[in-house]
Amino acid sequence: MSDFVNESVTQRLAGNHYEIDEGNSHIEVNQEIAKATGTGKLLVRICPAQVYSEREDGTIDVEYAACLECGTCLAVAAPGALTWHYPSSGTGIVFREG
Template identity: 40%
Template sequence: MKELRPITVNVDELLAVNKYEVDEESAHIELASDNYSELPAEEWGKLVRVCPAALYREDAEGNRGFDYAGCLECGTCRIACEGTVVRKWVNPAPMMGVQYRCG
């Protein structure tokens, strides 16, 4: 009988093959404040944990960062924190956003 081996997937490698057309004129995600430290810590923590593209970040010193450019357009941030941290989430304009190249 043939031995079954687990399949390992490197998510970073798979994401790297996607193509992104970033709309510099109109961000499809807007946060409730441009000063990320003003946003509720508990809500920000949710976003850090749930965003599959790791667009929401917080380092060991508590410095926060956000960049919509690598968005996978899943809408998880909108579901988790619309009305608290996420002020606006819309689909990117036609021909903008992510173009999946794998799967």
């Protein structure tokens, strides 16, 4: 059996490479809509890369550099709660293992 099958998600993700566009997040959370609709809590739970985290006051932080660009957040976010676009050309995730 392949070692890949026995690796954790964290170990698999560590094989990927990220080209970070410093200071230019491709993800923005509308905090008011996210709080009012519960989208913030949902983003924290649903994101496979754990890009989103919640502060004690309910504000959602975004670690955009870890984004897998999978679109899961777009599928679950309430309308207007999330602005998302692909990172600038040449930046973002470079998959090394699938």
